[in-house]
Structures are given as C-alpha cells and as structure tokens.
Amino acid sequence: MRGFAVPGLIPRLRDLGARPGLRDLALALVLKVGGSGLAFAMLTLAARAMGLHEFGVFAYWFSALSFAAVAVLLGQEAAIMIDWQRALDAGGPAAARAGLRRSARVVLLSGLVGGAVTACAGHLAGAGWLFSALAGTFSVLLAALVYGTHVARTIAGIARGDGQFELTWRLFPTAGAALALLASVPFHAETFFAWAVGGILVALGIQAAGIGAALRGASAGMAPVKAALDPLPVWAARSARLWLGGVLDAANQYVDVFLIGLLLSPVEAGLYYAAARLAALFAIVSAGLHVFSSREIARHAADPAGPGMRAALRLVGGATALAVGGGVLVIFVGGQWLLDLFGQAFHAAYPPLVILTVGVAAIALGGPVPAVMRLTGHEAAYARIAGYFVLARCACVAAAALAGGLIGATLASALCSLACAVTLNAVCRRRVGIDPSVLGLIGGAGRARETLP
Incomplete structure (x- = not known):
C-alpha cells in the first residue's frame, strides 16, 4: 500500500502548491507567525529593559497611539480594498489609480493633522515635548504603514504589504531593547518610539517601492481610460461607515x-x-x-x-x-x-x-x-x-x-x-x-x- 500511496501523493502536493490561493494563504500564515514572534520578542525585551512600571507607561501610550493611528485613517485602509477592485472592473487601471490618489491624499492630510493633535495632547497630559513629538510622529507613520499595507496587499501582493508591517519596523525597537539590555543602559518609552520611528520609515520606503513597481506593471500596455470615480458624497458616506467600524x-x-x-x-x-x-x-x-x-x-x-x-x-x-x-x-x-x-x-x-x-x-x-x-x-x-x-x-x-x-x-x-x-x-x-x-x-x-x- 505504501509503495502505491507515495507516488500518488507527490503529484497531489505539487498541485496544491501550484494553487495561487493556497500559496497566498501559506505566505500570510508565515508572515503572521514570524511577525507575532518578533512582536513577542520586542515586548519581552522591552519589558526586561524597562521594568514593570516603565513598561506599564509604555503600554498605556502604545495603546493610545495605536488607536490614534487607526482613527486618522478615516476608513481609507478598508475603502481602498473595495474601491480598487470596483475601479478596475469599471474603468481599468486609470480609474483605479485615480481612486488611489484620492484616498492617499486624504490619509496624508488627516495623518498630519492627527499627528499634530496627538503631540499637543501628549504635552497637555504632562509629557515632555520630546516624548510628545515622538508620540505624534509615531502615530502618523504607523497610520501610513497600516494604509500602505492594505494598498500593497491589494495591488502588489501580501509579501510586499504585510511583510513590512509584520517584520521590518519591529526589528528596530527589538534591536534597541536588546542593545540596552546588553549595555545596561536605560530604555524608556520614548526610546522605544524613537527606534520604532526609524523602523517604520524604512518599512514605508520598501512598501512604496513595491507599490510603485506594481502600478507601473499594471499600466504597461494599457490604453488610457477616463477615470470614473464614485461621486464624492457616495464615497464619503461609505468611507465614514468604514472608518467608524475600524475605530x-x-x-x-x-x-x-x-x-x-x-x-x-x-x-x-x-x-x-x-x-x-x-x-x-x-x-x-x-x-x-x-x-x-x-x-x-x-x-x-x-x-x-x-x-x-x-x-x-x-x-x-x-x-x-x-x-x-x-x-x-x-x-x-x-x-x-x-x-x-x-x-x-x-x-x-x-x-x-x-x-x-x-x-x-x-x-x-x-x-x-x-x-x-x-x-x-x-x-x-x-x-x-x-x-x-x-x-x-x-x-x-x-x-x-x-x-x-x-x-x-x-x-x-x-x-x-x-x-x-x-x-x-x-x-x-x-x-x-x-x-x-x-x-x-x-x-x-x-x-x-x-x-x-
């Protein structure tokens, strides 16, 4: 029985590996497992480097800033996944790119305003200006990374999107906490956010390069088509509902x-x-x-x-x-x-x-x-x-x-x-x-x- 089962099993495994859905599924699992493992290492190293009280301060601020990052997206991280496919079906790449430009402008403007408000709120809550500035910058860049991850996942694939969100940026604060432990130097919440800002900037650069390459590939050889977007009231109402759900x-x-x-x-x-x-x-x-x-x-x-x-x-x-x-x-x-x-x-x-x-x-x-x-x-x-x-x-x-x-x-x-x-x-x-x-x-x-x- 075994001699007959093995030859039949190998072609089946090859067929499964050739299915795009299963390949994407496996990639999503690998990235999520790797990212979660890295996040766990990041948090445990940070907890050991900070101590319980300082880690509690970090957890409080990290939760608040992560919430702020989602709030300033105004639902565009979910809206672009819907609008991109609809625009491709209705008007082709030109319409899809026009929808992406509109969505990206909204995220950029709301992110900058939200970051400034976050920084001022942090200072009013008693934090110093350096910590407040780092907190505001972190919330802006994290929002951009979340948005970029959804865009890249939709346009360029899971690897170019979720790979940067799950792995790249987390490497930096993880390394910072490890170095602080090895050198026996202080590691505070603001130190974490400083390392994280550097990591997110690198991740955004890689994401942007991948999205740009995918957009150029999608437009190559395509005849220009008039970009027909949803009317602004319709788009705004849908975005508002998606934003509320995300918040x-x-x-x-x-x-x-x-x-x-x-x-x-x-x-x-x-x-x-x-x-x-x-x-x-x-x-x-x-x-x-x-x-x-x-x-x-x-x-x-x-x-x-x-x-x-x-x-x-x-x-x-x-x-x-x-x-x-x-x-x-x-x-x-x-x-x-x-x-x-x-x-x-x-x-x-x-x-x-x-x-x-x-x-x-x-x-x-x-x-x-x-x-x-x-x-x-x-x-x-x-x-x-x-x-x-x-x-x-x-x-x-x-x-x-x-x-x-x-x-x-x-x-x-x-x-x-x-x-x-x-x-x-x-x-x-x-x-x-x-x-x-x-x-x-x-x-x-x-x-x-x-x-x-």
Missing part, C-alpha cells in the same frame, strides 16, 4: 489597557498588557488566515453568499480550529513560563492570562465576521452593533476595575468580547447569508441562506 475595532483592542492605566496604575496596565499579548499568541494562525481572507472577501464582495466567498472562508476554518486548540493548550501548560520571559514581576498576570485566553479563543472561532460585514456593504450595521458593545465594554471594564481591580476588569473585558462576537455572528448570518464561524464552515452551515435587506 470601533481598535477601541475593542486598545481601550482596556487605556482604562486600566487611567483608573488603576501603570503596574496593572503593564500586567494586563502582557497577559493580553500572550493570550493573543495562540490566535496568530487565525490572524494570518484573516489577512488572506480579507483580500478574498473584497474580491467576492459582489456575491457574498456565492461559492467563491464560501470556498475562501471554508479554507480557513479547519486551520483556525487547529490553531485555537493547540494555542489554548500551550497557554494553559506554559503560561507561567512565557510570563517569565517578561520578568519575575509579571507572574501576577497569570490569572488575567487564563481569563483572556478563554475569551480570545471564543472570538477566534467566530471567524472574520468584521471583515465580512465591512467589505460586503453591511458596514453600517456592523458599526452600530460594535458601537453599542464598545460603550458597554468601557462602562463594564471601568466599573469592574474600580470594584474588583485587575481581575474584575479582565473578567468584564472577556465577557463583553464574547457577547459581541456571538451577536455579530448572528447578524452576519442573517444579513450576509453566510456563517463565517469555524463551526459553521466545517459543519456546512456556511451554505448560502436567505438574507434580510
């Missing part, structure tokens, strides 16, 4: 650390941030799958319940289930050891780590619901539901933090995340007509079903 996603990701640092102390913020980063580690594979699926969702957005969309989502279902199961086991068995990498002072983060791991596992099994709804024309419904849960999350986390400290805030955060994921999945099934959850896709529940307007 709500960012709030769900970063608001906890901000509130805990504000209401408790930098120490609790540092412990929670370490636990949250570790809890998210097992979702690395599912996050990489979502990078792949977001591009496929945008491609099949015109027929969300069709076979193309269902095939793309079903491709990620089994791998997500395996990743979640294996990751939960790793966290429960080796969680204390992983916390040791941050330092002995982070042992107190183990109970929050266990609580957050359960919550993140449930969310990961729900599948890429935000991307499905935002990229298939249901961004308003998504923003409305997510908005209610963000407000509820803020209120619950704040009340629980004041009443029960770090553990209370962690429980409130996990329960709110779980409730939001279950609600969004139910609405996605009803409105879009497909169940993107792992259980639904594996069990065949991802088949098209009647949708509501």
